[in-house]
Amino acid sequence: MDQLSLPMDLQEDIPQNHLVRIINDAVNRLSMNLFTKAYPGGGRDSYHPKMLMKVIIYAYTQRIYSSRQFAKAVRENIMFMWLAARQRPDFRTINRFRPERMKDVLESVFTTVLQFLAEEKYVNLEHYFVDGTKIEANANRYTFVWGKAVVRHKMKLQEKVQSLFATIEKAEKQEEAALNGLDLCELGEAAAITSEKLDQAVKQLEAKLDKKPKDKPLKKAVRLVRKDLLPRLQKYEEQQQILGTRNSYSKTDHDATFMRMKEDHMQNGQLKPGYNVQIGTENQFMIGYSLHQRPTDTRCLKPHLEKVKTALGQLPRTIIADAGYGSEENYAYLNEEACNVVVKYSTYHKENSKSWQTDISKLDNWTYDEKSDAWTCAAGQKLAFRYESKTTTESGFEIRTSHYRSSTCDGCPLKPKCTKAKGDREIQVSMNYLHMKRQAREHLKSKEGYALSVRRMHEPESVFGQIKNNRGFRRFLLRGLLKVSLEVGWLSLAHNLLKKAATDKIAKVTVQV
Template identity: 60%
Template sequence: MYIQYTMDPLCLPMDLEDDIPENHLVRVVNTAVNRLDDAIFDAAYPGGGRDSYHPKMLTKIIIYAYTQRIYSSRQIAKAVRENIPFMWLAGRQRPDFRTINRFRSQRMKDVLQTVFTTVLEFLADEKYISLDHYFIDGTKIEANANRYTFVWGKAVSKHKVKLQEQVHALFANIEAAEDQEEHECLGRDLPELGESSELSSEKLEQVTQKLEAQLLEKPKDKLLKKVVRKLRKDLLPRLLKYEQYQVLLGDRNSFSKTDPDAGYGSEENYAYLEKKEIQAVVKYGSYHKEKSKAWKENVGMIENWTYTETEDTWMCPAGQTLHFRKESKEIVESGYEIRKRHYRSESCEGCPLREVCTKAAGNREVVVSLEQLRYQKQAREILRSEEGPALTVRRMTEPESVFGQLKSNWGFRRFLLRGMEKVTPQVGWLSLAHNLLKQATNDQKRKAAIPQ
């Protein structure tokens, strides 16, 4: 009437492998990790003390846990005690949550990249993936930290306008508070800025330097000292920061503060790819804007001017020549050095295009990185070639499916650990788990395609 049921213990432990289907994902994880050379893990174990759990066993249970949407070290330890596939991978051993957490965050931080690369090579050798193209995109995953980590485009524009108003008000106060004859030289600085124009950090830097020179002549001028301090310590750094934010934003609405290189089409990235002899099919911030009619008709954009390399001069649409003045250097946060060249027109007086070209009182001056323009030209030619549109479409689909898997299917929307040293390995574990899950899916498709 009933199937025989007993809870009496067996004399011998049961073989857990009998309970795991042949095409189960856990077998794919087990096979992939077993193929790794034990020497890969040696660097993480300097020796001494009691014997450690085998790193391959810990690697298996962590990868498999991530495929099952289990990210907490306590939940992984619980699964190893209660879940048959986990018990099989662990060989019935029971590492506690501290051991698991220490292994994935500390021991593996310098080894995980090698493990990931080796598994990737296995997948490439067996034709699961192709390494001909690399598709890059970004996604936002919350940090286990401050929630105010994103820069929004509208906020940057609003704060930049307010800052410019503060600068104009500052100079207006100088004129109102002091006798016109006493501060006659200061009155000339405001028209240089262009009272109704948009300020640039470069122009504000020039004015600040002039005021600092005047302060050396009048060291007791309290108002002048206050203005210089306000410009140098507050307004100028903020304006420079807003300009950098707008460059990083490009066509996007926001980017994360934790990603200072959010614009993939930066000069530093292009230089890195060129050094590695990798063809850069990477869009830069203004790529889509360049296609618009407004951009092409904007006579003030240096991209619409003519550059003569032999003479190192620029010619604007009005026929004026801008000659080289000086070179400056900008060091970005990573330490990369950007060389910028400064050019100035001989005379913009009486130019019919002046109103639409510049609102500055003096002659037009531009600052440009010739290397960045060269990289952008190369990228533009590739992106608009026959192959470019097809690669662009694939770039929109290849990475997005991965992000959809991690965030929607696996529910991974927030990091559990803090600090780049701990967060970076967590991304590595997720990537390993994703790749092996795709391998298991492809294996099933291949078997299904074989006639029975």
């Protein structure tokens, strides 16, 4: 053990086809111009960003996600020692580099590595398989704020404030004295009372109290507003600002939303704070990723694809997704982008069942006359057009819904099977969505569409299985939307290089055989 032995070079003990060599080669190909944003200059010399990047990427492939474990591996593990060139950055250096230095660089690095993979024919960027998964946030599961509760408490507080000021105004009127020009009715309705208005009103009441220091009811009211009501109203307004359009958030990570997780340790569908991770894959390589605060996938597709379009310059030719993305807005967006759409809608599989095809209440089993703009039900009764309504989604997309009603359903023997309504049968349908679903059905039933929909079942799902099960990443370590997005970026980089190593190994074995 004490005898000096040769060789001293660490790479002599590393196999030629080892994963660390692939990571080393991929990072070395990156241009240093990518890191100019992270290192503006000045101060002491820093560790080389490529060295730190190699260490972090390899750590993510080895189920190591803590900066302290990174620093330990650099001192003890021969693979990390070789990547770090025997340098020993401490955990603080790694922790500053991972979320802070790389916040404006990581997505460019991911896109550049993806270009390398495309040049080497690992991906061709033609088919894009989209799916999402929920990953728990690094936040307390029991310190939550619910949007409906905030609205309810705020309304009760505003009503209490309005009642209090009405009582004060009534007392003033009885004394036939003015409150130095203060008109308490300016507070308006309960819903219009804000913390700014309340603060101004209290200041005027305090000025009045200085002239009448012995007015005990007024003094009590001022103390109640200043010490209790105003701080609570400010707290509710702050909570609503944090919530935005969400229905909940965690007090320990304001960006995390409470979602129902499949991986629930209590097996009862418990709500936990988390993020919705959307990815797109091809040949089980990750082509794009994005992070969302919405628990449902439907409204995540458009922002996700917009991010992919910005990174790649254009969208892949064909978009494949499951029924969770089959909304009218998503179909319209994909048609505008001139993409081939292989996206199921919610009732696609049900429509193939015998029970659906024999159900006379379903619109699919009726006939539509375009000239007269009327539907004919199974009993031969026509449902004429009445009016059209418009609704606008949160993103600004307009949905037009046509309303139809039968002239009479009295005496119809099929009415019990057709509707449970007491009156005549009415239907509401978006003709645009109906047309888009028919187009989607044609694509899905074609030979190419069926093959792609079957392939989708193991494309992104396999990637999620690699990340969650094989590499044990089930909970984020960092907090905040920006830092968590960077974690997903590191995971994506590590997955792609790990997949490249596995693909090369399979190809080599195939050639030998």
